[in-house]
Amino acid sequence: MLELSGVERHFGGLKVLQGVNLAIPQGGVFGLIGPNGAGKTTVFNLITGLQQPDGGAIRFDGRDLSGLKPHQITRLGLARTFQNIRIFKGMSLLENVMVGQHSHLRYGALGLLLASAGFRSQELRARERARELLSWVGLESQADEVADKLSYGDQRKLELARALATEPRLLLLDEPVAGMNSAEKDEIMGVIRAIAARGFTVFMIEHDMKFVMGLCEQIAVLNFGQIIALGRPDEIRSNPQVIEAYLGRDDDDAGPAAGQGERA
Amino acid sequence: MSTPQQDQSQLSDDLAVAAGASPHHEEPAHSSQLGQPLLQVRDLRVAYGQIQAVKGISFDLPLGRITTLVGANGAGKSTTLLALSGLVKKAGGSVDFDGQDLSTMAPHRIVQSGVVQVAEGRATLTTLTVHENLELGAYTRRIGKAEREAEIERIYQLFPRLKERAGGLAGNMSGGEQQMLAIGRALMAKPRLLLLDEPSMGLAPIIVQDIFRTLREINRSGLTIFLVEQNVRQALKIADRAYVLETGRIVLEGSGQQLLGDPKVQEAYLGH
Amino acid sequence: MEAFDNFWAVYSNLVLTLGTNALLALSIYLTLSCGMLAMANAAFMGIGAYAAALLTMNYEAPFALALAGGMAAPALAAFAIGKPTLRLSGVYLAMATLAFGEVVRIAILNTESITGGALGLNGIPPSTQWWHVALVLVLVLFGLWRLNRSRIGRAFEAIKEDDTAAGLMGIDVAGHKLLAFVLGAMIAGLAGALNAHLTFFIGPNEYGFDRGVEILTMAILGGINGLLGPVLGAVTLTLLPELLRSLNDFRLVFNGLILVLIVLFLPQGVWDPVRLRQWFKRKGGQA
Amino acid sequence: ADLKIGVAAALSGGAAQYGAAIRNGFQLAAEQINAAGGINGNKIQLVIEDEQGKKEEAINVFKKLVFQDKVLMIFGPTLSNSAQASNPIAQASKTVVFGTSNTADGITSIGDHVFRNSVTEADVLPETLKMAIKKANVKKVAVLYGNDDVFTKSGYDNFKKALADLNLPVTSTETFAKGDVDFKAQLTKIKAGNPDAIVLSALIAEGAPIMVQARQLGINVPFIGGNGMNSVKVFDLAKDKSDGLYVGSPWSIENQTDANRKFVVAYTAKYKMAPDQFAAQAYDGLYVASQALKTVKLSGNLADDRKALRDALPAVKWTGATGAFQFRRASDKAGKPAGYDAQQAAIVSVTQAGRFVIQK
Amino acid sequence: MLEQQLVNALSLGSVYALFALGFTLIFGVLGVVNLSHGAVFMVGAYGALQVINHFGFPLWAGLLFAFLLCGLLGLAIDFLVLKPLRARGAPHLIPMIATIGVGIAINSAMQGIFGAENLRFPAGTVSEESLTLGGLHLTALELGIVLLSFVLMGALMLSLKRTQLGRAMRAIAESPKAAYLLGINVEGLFYLTSFAAAGLGGLAGVLIGLYSNALFPLMGQPMLHKGIAVIILGGLGDVRGAMLGGLFLGFAEVLSIAYIGSDMRDAVAFGFLFLVLLLRPKGLFGSLQERKV
Numbered sequence A: 001m002l003e004l005s006g007v008e009r010h011f012g013g014l015k016v017l018q019g020v021n022l023a024i025p026q027g028g029v030f031g032l033i034g035p036n037g038a039g040k041t042t043v044f045n046l047i048t049g050l051q052q053p054d055g056g057a058i059r060f061d062g063r064d065l066s067g068l069k070p071h072q073i074t075r076l077g078l079a080r081t082f083q084n085i086r087i088f089k090g091m092s093l094l095e096n097v098m099v100g101q102h103s104h105l106r107y108g109a110l111g112l113l114l115a116s117a118g119f120r121s122q123e124l125r126a127r128e129r130a131r132e133l134l135s136w137v138g139l140e141s142q143a144d145e146v147a148d149k150l151s152y153g154d155q156r157k158l159e160l161a162r163a164l165a166t167e168p169r170l171l172l173l174d175e176p177v178a179g180m181n182s183a184e185k186d187e188i189m190g191v192i193r194a195i196a197a198r199g200f201t202v203f204m205i206e207h208d209m210k211f212v213m214g215l216c217e218q219i220a221v222l223n224f225g226q227i228i229a230l231g232r233p234d235e236i237r238s239n240p241q242v243i244e245a246y247l248g249r250d251d252d253d254a255g256p257a258a259g260q261g262e263r264a
Numbered sequence B: 001m002s003t004p005q006q007d008q009s010q011l012s013d014d015l016a017v018a019a020g021a022s023p024h025h026e027e028p029a030h031s032s033q034l035g036q037p038l039l040q041v042r043d044l045r046v047a048y049g050q051i052q053a054v055k056g057i058s059f060d061l062p063l064g065r066i067t068t069l070v071g072a073n074g075a076g077k078s079t080t081l082l083a084l085s086g087l088v089k090k091a092g093g094s095v096d097f098d099g100q101d102l103s104t105m106a107p108h109r110i111v112q113s114g115v116v117q118v119a120e121g122r123a124t125l126t127t128l129t130v131h132e133n134l135e136l137g138a139y140t141r142r143i144g145k146a147e148r149e150a151e152i153e154r155i156y157q158l159f160p161r162l163k164e165r166a167g168g169l170a171g172n173m174s175g176g177e178q179q180m181l182a183i184g185r186a187l188m189a190k191p192r193l194l195l196l197d198e199p200s201m202g203l204a205p206i207i208v209q210d211i212f213r214t215l216r217e218i219n220r221s222g223l224t225i226f227l228v229e230q231n232v233r234q235a236l237k238i239a240d241r242a243y244v245l246e247t248g249r250i251v252l253e254g255s256g257q258q259l260l261g262d263p264k265v266q267e268a269y270l271g272h
Numbered sequence C: 001m002e003a004f005d006n007f008w009a010v011y012s013n014l015v016l017t018l019g020t021n022a023l024l025a026l027s028i029y030l031t032l033s034c035g036m037l038a039m040a041n042a043a044f045m046g047i048g049a050y051a052a053a054l055l056t057m058n059y060e061a062p063f064a065l066a067l068a069g070g071m072a073a074p075a076l077a078a079f080a081i082g083k084p085t086l087r088l089s090g091v092y093l094a095m096a097t098l099a100f101g102e103v104v105r106i107a108i109l110n111t112e113s114i115t116g117g118a119l120g121l122n123g124i125p126p127s128t129q130w131w132h133v134a135l136v137l138v139l140v141l142f143g144l145w146r147l148n149r150s151r152i153g154r155a156f157e158a159i160k161e162d163d164t165a166a167g168l169m170g171i172d173v174a175g176h177k178l179l180a181f182v183l184g185a186m187i188a189g190l191a192g193a194l195n196a197h198l199t200f201f202i203g204p205n206e207y208g209f210d211r212g213v214e215i216l217t218m219a220i221l222g223g224i225n226g227l228l229g230p231v232l233g234a235v236t237l238t239l240l241p242e243l244l245r246s247l248n249d250f251r252l253v254f255n256g257l258i259l260v261l262i263v264l265f266l267p268q269g270v271w272d273p274v275r276l277r278q279w280f281k282r283k284g285g286q287a
Numbered sequence D: 001a002d003l004k005i006g007v008a009a010a011l012s013g014g015a016a017q018y019g020a021a022i023r024n025g026f027q028l029a030a031e032q033i034n035a036a037g038g039i040n041g042n043k044i045q046l047v048i049e050d051e052q053g054k055k056e057e058a059i060n061v062f063k064k065l066v067f068q069d070k071v072l073m074i075f076g077p078t079l080s081n082s083a084q085a086s087n088p089i090a091q092a093s094k095t096v097v098f099g100t101s102n103t104a105d106g107i108t109s110i111g112d113h114v115f116r117n118s119v120t121e122a123d124v125l126p127e128t129l130k131m132a133i134k135k136a137n138v139k140k141v142a143v144l145y146g147n148d149d150v151f152t153k154s155g156y157d158n159f160k161k162a163l164a165d166l167n168l169p170v171t172s173t174e175t176f177a178k179g180d181v182d183f184k185a186q187l188t189k190i191k192a193g194n195p196d197a198i199v200l201s202a203l204i205a206e207g208a209p210i211m212v213q214a215r216q217l218g219i220n221v222p223f224i225g226g227n228g229m230n231s232v233k234v235f236d237l238a239k240d241k242s243d244g245l246y247v248g249s250p251w252s253i254e255n256q257t258d259a260n261r262k263f264v265v266a267y268t269a270k271y272k273m274a275p276d277q278f279a280a281q282a283y284d285g286l287y288v289a290s291q292a293l294k295t296v297k298l299s300g301n302l303a304d305d306r307k308a309l310r311d312a313l314p315a316v317k318w319t320g321a322t323g324a325f326q327f328r329r330a331s332d333k334a335g336k337p338a339g340y341d342a343q344q345a346a347i348v349s350v351t352q353a354g355r356f357v358i359q360k
Numbered sequence E: 001m002l003e004q005q006l007v008n009a010l011s012l013g014s015v016y017a018l019f020a021l022g023f024t025l026i027f028g029v030l031g032v033v034n035l036s037h038g039a040v041f042m043v044g045a046y047g048a049l050q051v052i053n054h055f056g057f058p059l060w061a062g063l064l065f066a067f068l069l070c071g072l073l074g075l076a077i078d079f080l081v082l083k084p085l086r087a088r089g090a091p092h093l094i095p096m097i098a099t100i101g102v103g104i105a106i107n108s109a110m111q112g113i114f115g116a117e118n119l120r121f122p123a124g125t126v127s128e129e130s131l132t133l134g135g136l137h138l139t140a141l142e143l144g145i146v147l148l149s150f151v152l153m154g155a156l157m158l159s160l161k162r163t164q165l166g167r168a169m170r171a172i173a174e175s176p177k178a179a180y181l182l183g184i185n186v187e188g189l190f191y192l193t194s195f196a197a198a199g200l201g202g203l204a205g206v207l208i209g210l211y212s213n214a215l216f217p218l219m220g221q222p223m224l225h226k227g228i229a230v231i232i233l234g235g236l237g238d239v240r241g242a243m244l245g246g247l248f249l250g251f252a253e254v255l256s257i258a259y260i261g262s263d264m265r266d267a268v269a270f271g272f273l274f275l276v277l278l279l280r281p282k283g284l285f286g287s288l289q290e291r292k293v
């Protein structure tokens, strides 16, 4: 459903992405891994319209995304979370999620001013939906708290709920479990599985191998701005190039992928 | 271009030197005995307004050892570290560092006395270049430019990725690159006690391995380390001593190996 | 009743100034609530005042029409400069909008045949009645209150917190910023139009830098966490010099110091619901 | 009983230096009048309020004076802009408002309760120009004025008209803004036109530096100044660069009439500084009003007393610090009779070695 | 005439730059648009005037006195107003509003004490005769202002760019928390900055007061307006930018007087500022930086 062909991106003289080709099929969970600074987040930035590619094309459901503003892309059914958490800290959890529903609320200026029936029912439905999404990630009990007070891990969950609120068909997650412990990772893994099961397609960046391998049907590996490998988790795990550049040979007991994959 | 996948032992040596574990490293004044407490925390309490984040914890950091503090999100780990560095107000308790009382000291004095922290979220200076960040790492040390540059060169050998981007603004670095920078910068201060808040967060597996390996190396050459981690398995593996923090209280303590084997820990933090 | 008549005779103008100042504070509140430090409100007020006054004086327009003109003219100006300007952020936006204000002021100074230049416009009929101001204030407050409780209010707040993230929530960031800017300009223009018909005279220097800063100060001082803040800020800042009248030569010294003290000791501004609630709780607890 | 007279003056803000001088003038006059037994045995009680030089404040102050303090009449406000806004209040409440410093056109067309003894520049500037032409052989001039201030701008308008009437060519017209510190760019441009004199409509804070900087650029032609330049401050501020400034005004510190000498001496003794034109006009203003008050029989009914004062005022003739004075009826926009302007002869003087020298 | 106008522009630009240096410094490090800087500037002029008038100080001593007096005033403002606001982490608009209050209080207090009249330095404090070089007129004072502003800029720039102290100041400007973690005495440097910036403001007050020859309580306000434009043009907090911004504004004003008409001067200057900001949103010399996502 999402297709990158020959995507280039430079920062000054630095070629961050060089001819990246990638196709994310509908349904399931797709992973993107690679060393720090390989350009993974940049891929997300290009897809969501925060940055423009210097070459190549990005298509979503066959539609060229070039020149579209972030909000237009979001309205096409794409949503994301951020590597450095970017929730709306001054707003309550519920409001955070309701912001995500912005483009799905349709009432005119008049309806708004007069608090028409349509206005009220839509607002009510949005509120209920927001509570439901918060409960998916296990934050419903804190719905009216200010988001700033959440711990790091909970902020990530909130970001996830907020992204879901835009009703995306494709969800981009940039390191969704960074800073979480394994119990929480398991929880999030469950949430993402549930999301995927509901028919959302998930495209995810993550350094935690246990997490990635456990969730993804397919994984692409980016190194120095180029895709160096693409395949099922077990293929990736044993790819010597990937081990060399990314996974490393863990001399600890648990073997390469699982051992150091506790977190990252 | 070089990848971090270089000669590991070479790297660790460099790191050890960079961390100030070399022979010319100053010896601590009082607790010169390995294993004697370098830092003693008693009944530390911190509150944010009404919320009690740390509710009276006590622990020791033995000289030359790695001590780790693990716990769930929001348990109060980062708060504890910030309190040690004097960045959040303590509601009570005492912190004794090698005979000095840190609990009333200004943050910059704490750093000057040798307690250096790599904070959560990295706190890199985004508007300064990578190189300038490293230069500032040595702020508390009155050393000449030549010496400083030599030490920065060692950090670069440790993280070649940083050398490639030396003149770039730190804010433009990828998440992982910033993490490397933060650690490198802390080492530039030649700490006597290094506080690390989730140093492996956001790093590629291969770098994580490097970091844990090098932490162990620096430690072997004499640096005392206090490590806060959610990567519990790794942390416990390298730790001499470990504490488990839950909602602001220490609920378990023991050696790293003991806790690794503890069923409660396994259940709560190590997963399957 | 006579006491009231007397009071009204002396203070009617002050009370009405309170009203128009409250409108101005609300106009900048609107852009602040969308995360923009836009300081063109003084200029928009001026454009509104001149447009309305010229309509009344040269075309003998009915008052309602003059007010409408006083809203439309600044709205158009805001729309025209909004698109390029609102890409700026923080102090840079403040500065660009201040610079726009200066350009407007100088344009008024140099179009003497229409605006009277530095001499201003004299003899504007005093058509503004107390209930005009009251009605307008109530309507604006109501409109903003409704806005705040809708998706648009949430979008403004989200943009204020983090406009990149807001854009990725499907919010048309540029569009909403422009909306806030234009609405703010309309309210400021309305305040200008009402004010012009209250004081017989308007001149270009009333709408300069100092007025811009004063408007901002009213809003911040009152607190921008809700609608009552800017209104209270306007009240405070308008009444303070009157209350300090007896201090004569040194009254502005106290005026300044009180400003500092409010900022120091009322972190959220004069209107701070959280603090008030705590305060009442404590009181209640004692009782 | 005391006679309550309101004074609205700008005692703080940018116009405070005029407001302060005006207040001094009134206080001096009130003191003298009261010391001499008051008016028909009644003492004058001044109610002085600060209007900050802002129109809203002026309105507030006027309302307070009219309705709360219940004064017989009001002096002020300091600036013409404020007067445009506040004088209608007095007019509507049938209270005399008497300006001593408002020179802009149209103030007295507000209504028949509006008086002023400040001579408008329309009357004075042609005299100043003629004298300068005569004495300094001026054939063409450059013009420099502050274009963002009512006072200097209306001064310029009057200069412009007078220059046109006199058929005097203008080499260039330049402007500056309040608060500028550097005028060399304008002066350099003026210098290039080689004028015989520079017509200057400025307040002293900018006017004095302009004279200094002109001399520094090697421009040594005379200056012809408006009302704002008529102050001994110019010697203080421009020091040895102050020579060659022509100013015209009914009042000059060097005017050696008895009334003026008495005023200058008393003022200097009381305030430890030399008076300026603003002080002199305020001083005379209160004397003019007191002449009218002497003829009024106070009834105790405020409205009646105010009306009586209003009716008595136009007939007053008085010779004070500013010389012989009487009122002249002004008309409103429609040409119907309105308030009262001042009718006075102007004295033109030129600065020489730190003094104003009256030109004949 | 063009040559003379260029000289005029240089000296006007230096006047603006001189004022803007302290102003931009305090923004650069404390992140505060200090709207009391105009008042501090005025206090410097009045302070020097007092000691020169009453104690017969020579000019250099007057300058030194103004520097110290204003430095202490800056410290007091920092200690009493800015520090408590920092301690509670108030967003940057709040200290700006507080400094408006401080400015009003200082301006009105000075007016209450010294009156609203125009004052000036005694004749002969500096020579007012101009040096004539090949038909160009320039006073010693102007020359001094031009040189001093360049020297001060150079010194500030060197110390900010090349030294640990300068790097530390930039670190603080970005994140006091990160600076603390590096062992930087953040509060100490805040004080130092407030002292130095206000001291520079005082120096500027004396020199510009000498230049215009008219001191009055509100003399700082018009300067403040221009100063804001200057530091924005140059890129906020950037010392070199303040200098270049000052010169840019000086040249824009003088050349528009010379070739467009003096009544369009401010329109041209501010129109330019408006345009510059649209084309370069961080000022002429501010570094454009993309935000990391």
Ligand SMILES: Nc1ncnc2c1ncn2[C@@H]1O[C@H](COP(=O)(O)OP(=O)(O)OP(=O)(O)O)[C@@H](O)[C@H]1O
Pocket (backbone or CB within 6 Å): A011, A014, A016, A034, A035, A036, A037, A038, A039, A040, A041, A042, A043, A083, B165, B172, B173, B174, B175, B176, B177, B202, E290, E291, E292
């Ligand atoms: N705005 C920018 N200006 C200059 N260089 C940039 C910019 N943004 C990113 N880069 C560089 O591009 C490279 C790729 O960055 P990116 O954030 O995409 O990496 P990443 O793969 O997400 O890494 P990580 O896993 O550490 O998050 C990095 O070297 C980074 O320094």
Ligand SMILES: Nc1ncnc2c1ncn2[C@@H]1O[C@H](COP(=O)(O)OP(=O)(O)OP(=O)(O)O)[C@@H](O)[C@H]1O
Pocket (backbone or CB within 6 Å): A149, A150, A151, A152, A153, A179, B048, B051, B053, B071, B072, B073, B074, B075, B076, B077, B078, B079, B080, B120, B230
């Ligand atoms: N600035 C703050 N204001 C209010 N509460 C805070 C603040 N910072 C942290 N907290 C609260 O204090 C508690 C402890 O937070 P802390 O950041 O120390 O946890 P942590 O153990 O480091 O968690 P994590 O693993 O997510 O980093 C949490 O409940 C958090 O919500």
Ligand SMILES: [Mg+2]
Pocket (backbone or CB within 6 Å): A040, A041, A042, A083, B174, B175
């Ligand atoms: Mg990334």
Ligand SMILES: [Mg+2]
Pocket (backbone or CB within 6 Å): A152, B077, B078, B079, B120, B197
């Ligand atoms: Mg933490």
